[in-house]
Amino acid sequence: MKNVALVVVDMLYDFIDGSMACQEAEKAVDNSLRYIEEVTAQTDPDDSGIRSIFPILFVRDHHPANHCSFQEQGGPWPPHCVQGTHGADVHEKLLPYLTEDLCFYKGENPALEQYSGFEGKNPAGQSLGEVLELMDIQNVLVCGIATEYCVRNTAEDLLKAGFRVSVLKDCISYVDAKGHEEALAAMEAEGIRLI
Ligand code: VGL
Ligand code: ZN
Numbered sequence: 001m002k003n004v005a006l007v008v009v010d011m012l013y014d015f016i017d018g019s020m021a022c023q024e025a026e027k028a029v030d031n032s033l034r035y036i037e038e039v040t041a042q043t044d045p046d047d048s049g050i051r052s053i054f055p056i057l058f059v060r061d062h063h064p065a066n067h068c069s070f071q072e073q074g075g076p077w078p079p080h081c082v083q084g085t086h087g088a089d090v091h092e093k094l095l096p097y098l099t100e101d102l103c104f105y106k107g108e109n110p111a112l113e114q115y116s117g118f119e120g121k122n123p124a125g126q127s128l129g130e131v132l133e134l135m136d137i138q139n140v141l142v143c144g145i146a147t148e149y150c151v152r153n154t155a156e157d158l159l160k161a162g163f164r165v166s167v168l169k170d171c172i173s174y175v176d177a178k179g180h181e182e183a184l185a186a187m188e189a190e191g192i193r194l195i
Contacts, residue, residue, distance in 0.1 A: 005137045009059045009144025014080040014087030028173040059117030062105040104128040118157035143171035148179040166193040
């Protein structure tokens, strides 16, 4: 596969088994891992550190303790993905594929909700969209949590920016089953492929 990247959205402990544990989250992690391993195993004969033939970028919700989306500040969510806590960490099964310069942090401004990872920033201050363009990526695969929020918003922003976007439908996890189905239907109608 050429000019492809995988974007892993918010596969973080608080969304998997923590304060905002989502439905089918462990399954989504395992299926994502299987997808990565299968694609990698088929096409990459040499082991050169990062074991994937295509770049894998990680979006990470990364809130200060007083973030506006938390219930104690009047927001809809329990505290989650607070900077420096275990809940903000990427699932350990995915760590062999993680590089810090391809981690894009979002939700750091206490006054702003930020579901989309598109404007997330890596430690060098580059945005996800910017880095995908620099890498000459045209096709973006998306997996992660949660379908209705960060997966959907990230996929839609990527589509608007001109990327061809495919959501890995067995590799996503959700807050609510009905919301998940509705979000998938809406994304498909907009031109995001479900594979
Ligand atoms: C998310 C709610 C709040 C998500 C993040 O990753 O979908 N949802 N923060
Ligand atoms: Zn959040």
